[in-house]
Amino acid sequence: MNIAIFTDTYLPQINGVVTSTITFAEEFEKMGHNVTIMAPDVSRTIKSEKGVWRFRSMVYPGQPEHRICFPWSRQLSKFEDLKIDVIHAQTPFPMGYLALHLSRKYQIPAVHTYHTYFEKYVHYVPFVPKTVTTWFARWESRRFCNQFETIVVPSVHMQDTLSTYGLKVPTVVVPTGMSRRSMSYMDEPAVVRKKYNIPNSARILMYAGRLGGEKNIMFLLDSVAQVCRHVPDLRLLIVGDGPDHQNGYCCIENLNAGC
Numbered sequence: 001m002n003i004a005i006f007t008d009t010y011l012p013q014i015n016g017v018v019t020s021t022i023t024f025a026e027e028f029e030k031m032g033h034n035v036t037i038m039a040p041d042v043s044r045t046i047k048s049e050k051g052v053w054r055f056r057s058m059v060y061p062g063q064p065e066h067r068i069c070f071p072w073s074r075q076l077s078k079f080e081d082l083k084i085d086v087i088h089a090q091t092p093f094p095m096g097y098l099a100l101h102l103s104r105k106y107q108i109p110a111v112h113t114y115h116t117y118f119e120k121y122v123h124y125v126p127f128v129p130k131t132v133t134t135w136f137a138r139w140e141s142r143r144f145c146n147q148f149e150t151i152v153v154p155s156v157h158m159q160d161t162l163s164t165y166g167l168k169v170p171t172v173v174v175p176t177g178m179s180r181r182s183m184s185y186m187d188e189p190a191v192v193r194k195k196y197n198i199p200n201s202a203r204i205l206m207y208a209g210r211l212g213g214e215k216n217i218m219f220l221l222d223s224v225a226q227v228c229r230h231v232p233d234l235r236l237l238i239v240g241d242g243p244d245h246q247n248g249y250c251c252i253e254n255l256n257a258g259c
Helices: 016-030 074-082 094-106 118-124 130-145 156-163 181-187 189-195 217-228
Strands: 002-006 034-040 052-055 057-060 063-069 086-089 110-113 150-153 171-173 203-208 234-239
Touching: 002 016, 002 074, 002 094, 016 034, 034 063, 034 094, 063 094, 074 094, 086 094, 094 110, 118 130, 150 156, 156 171, 189 203, 203 217, 217 234
Parallel strands: 002 034, 002 086, 034 052, 086 110, 110 150, 150 171, 203 234
Antiparallel strands: 057 063
16 A cells, blocks of 8 residues: 655654654555655755655744644645555644645545644643643544544553543554663663663662653652652652753653752
């Protein structure tokens, strides 16, 4: 089959949706399918990539790690030539709506992977009551998802949550995998210990992910602080980026020392 994946976030950005997009594409290709990724041009320096169509984008106001993609391009005049059999939308933003538009225009089945509990992100919307933004996040999620043939979710918990939104289309759980190649560095723990001056006797905990309020990292810090009372020789590494990066979430190595 010929598969088109639409996403508002892609390399060189790194996040869960990008990982999912790459994983899906690689596994589809291993199965013998052809994949074309429709993604934002983040750096404006990428001129040509095999299997990737880039669309102009701009930085999202107040969230520099996110982009707003402009879902139009002269390339779209050649979309029909790809002879796409299935459209896969990874995001419910401009590229997701472009996926829906092309699905209807060319009568192509479309599925959507619902990655994020958007109601957990309403704290980024200023001056609007949380009750209103939470209601809107659920309403828009339901409206968007109901326009697809099937919704893919990465966990049973998310599937259960969406069932409370009133979806009328089926959902299927497909956990986002990780290639062994991306985990190869884990074969070298000594490298991490040397880089951060961690003794071999110390135990290491690590958080890897977005640094934002919705991730509740302060709860993690409070929890690890309690663990330190019983496991004194402990190090916590926090790896990631996001709006809370400036709050000191970078590399906390010794909570007992008051970090």
